[in-house]
Amino acid sequence: MHTLCRRKSSRTSVLLLLQQFRHHGTIYSLSSGFGKAGVAVIRVSGPQTSTALKSLCKSDIPKPRTVVLKKLFDPESSELIDRGLVLWFPSPHSFTGEDVCEFHVHGGSAVISAVLHALGNIQGLEPAAPGEFTKRSFHNGKLDLTEVEGLGALIHAETEAQRRQAVRQMEGDLSRLYNDWRLRLLKCVANVEAYIDFSEDDNIEEGVLDEVQVNVQKLKKEIVNHLSDNRRGERLRTGAHVVIVGPPNVGKSSLLNHLCQRPAAIISPTAGTTRDVVETALNIGGFPVLLSDTAGLRETEDVVEREGILRALNRAKQADLTIVVLDAPSLWKRMEGEDFSMITLLKEQLTDIYGTNENDTTRQSQNTQNQSTSLTQDGQPFQNLDHQCIGLNAVSDTHETCHNLHEEEEPFAEKIIVVNKMDLLTQPLDVRRLDLERLTVCPLSCTTGEGMEELVERISSSMKQICGNPLAGNPSLTHARYRTHLKNCVEALEKYQDLQNRDLVLAARALRSAIRQIGKITGAVSSEAILDVIFRDFCIGK
Known part of the structure; x- marks a missing residue:
């Protein structure tokens, strides 16, 4: 046991010595981006930096923090490599706290390779690992974590x-x-x-x-x-999750393509085309957004489509902002009734989607029968309107959330209702009848693009609330x-x-x-x- 402990202690000591040696060696690397550019920056840091600077410039070290134009030579063959700018930062007044120099050379790949090859031939220099310059800055007390x-x-x-x-x-x-x-x-x-x-x-x-x-x-x-x-800083750093949900063929994928301004999702009149979550990163109003298109929500016997619907439900529950897409012609049919109430409709839909209580079975069946006479614009029975509200209370997975639509556990579980296909209506839609109070209704047409700017402004406004102002108050x-x-x-x-x-x-x-x-x-x-x-x-x- 004592022998094992001594071996473990010895191994630990060796590792610590190797780490200490690594931190005190001299490293070099290309610090600017890879690829052709007008200028490339190559950085060297460590005790042998002055040697590297003298070897390539074949002259004395320039004044600290002064830009000097120098010819750079290969130390072995004395061949001219390039002519560029050289900067010298003696310790401890440098980014890493060590002796540092920078070579600003022309950004062609051949020039960069030649300079890096020349530095690699100097004894005591080795290529830097990812983040090693910053790591040395931390170890030398220039930055904390x-x-x-x-x-x-x-x-x-x-x-x-x-x-x-x-x-x-x-x-x-x-x-x-x-x-x-x-x-x-x-x-x-x-x-x-x-x-x-x-x-x-x-x-x-x-x-x-x-x-x-x-x-x-x-x-x-x-x-x-x-x-x-409310995790504002984390949301801003990684991106706020915005999920588009709704039944099939209401224009979810078309909306995604409009917002990202490219054909990111396949568009088809066939129900069930989108079967998995399609995700794309956007910049909306200066805020990072991860926008997800999901499978259409409906009852289906298709195993693959059912898996896509399950993923849509899970993604909606994790969303910072949920965009619920409704079909304007189908919604118009429901609004023709005198006793129409959008709040009641949304509560019914939430119950039907999240209902897990046996007492709800009869009510769900009655709702389905009452709505079986409603027709869509193509004359087909409209049986899935109750499923159009998924995501309105995505932070909960029980039907109990529908009892009070305006009381939310998560203050940033924002919802925007998009009424798409407005161009198919022969009469204007009275948005005031929807009576949604805290929920925003955005009528639009993905075909004509009308109403799209208003939606983007609303998403941007929601992002300001979700991510906050990074310059206001204490840091997040x-x-x-x-x-x-x-x-x-x-x-x-x-x-x-x-x-x-x-x-x-x-x-x-x-x-x-x-x-x-x-x-x-x-x-x-x-x-x-x-x-x-x-x-x-x-x-x-x-």
Whole structure:
């Protein structure tokens, strides 16, 4: 057993030494994008950077942070490679905190390959791993983990709102907030442990523990408020999920193609054409949107189509915004009745879709019989209108949600009702009769495009509510791991409050646990496994 422990300890020591050597070696990589371009940036970082700079330029090192035009040569053959700009950033005033230089050369693939080959022939230099420059910046204290992840988000940002949130995080807004909480907790721990060690000597001021309790309660409240953000930051970083649902042949796929302005989904008059979820990423109003078209909702014996309908239901329940597509001519038939109520209709539809109670069976059967006389525009019996409302209360999977259409568990389970095929109506549709209060009705025609701008504006408005303003108020949580650690921190603070009057030593341990949870967010407490997950998504050269 002792031999096994010694072997394990020795192996761990070797790994730590290899990691330390890796962090102190000299690395190089193309930092700009791959492919032909006007200019390519090649970065070098580490103790051998000055050697690499002298070898390629065959001259002395230029002044720090000064752009200099230099001829670049192959160190072995002395052949001229290119003429470009050279910058020198001596340690510690560089991105990585190490000696860094950059070669700004012409962006042809042959030039880039020649410069990288020349650097690879210099002893002590090795190609950088993905994210290794940023990882060195973290290890050298230039960035903490929240700033690192902000930088990664900025690199991957595709919309203006994502860029704003990423820049704010990269500039350290989240880092300052979490470090402030950590320092306040450190002060609380210091006071508690001082009371434990010196209270009997009467060297501690009265009311120290009371002050700690006030500060812990205040801090817990701030963290809980921070957690109560409806995941705005995470939605903005990864994209809000918008799902299009409705019965077959109402124009769901046509609507998807209109919104993404390309034929992303197959369009056919045959019912059941869309059998799986078709997903596409969009930029609507500067916000990232993952738009999903789903299978038409109807009763079917087709096993494949039933699986598609099941996936549509599951996707609708997970949606941040649900777009329910109705058929204008079919809806007009229902509205001809004097006692028509859209609210009643939607409740019936929700019950029929989510009904799992045996008491609902009779009512469902009666609804089907009452509606069997309604005809669609092509003269066929309209039997599936009750299924057109799926997604209106997509956050619940029981029929009980229909009892109060306007009371929702999830405030961002937004719904937009699209009444398509308006061009087929011979008379205007009175939208006021739909009486939907909080739900928005957008009449439109996918054939003519009329009403499409109003729908896009409505989606954009919903995205502002779902994702929030990334520049307003305190910075938002952007990663699930932040949320996990902060929840653990709150639990530790609650444990302190529970133990403070019973066992102060255990209470102090709970405070130290809360400090560790915040430290895991910023990287003050970290493991190599966590760092590997964070940095692996960076491109090589960053």
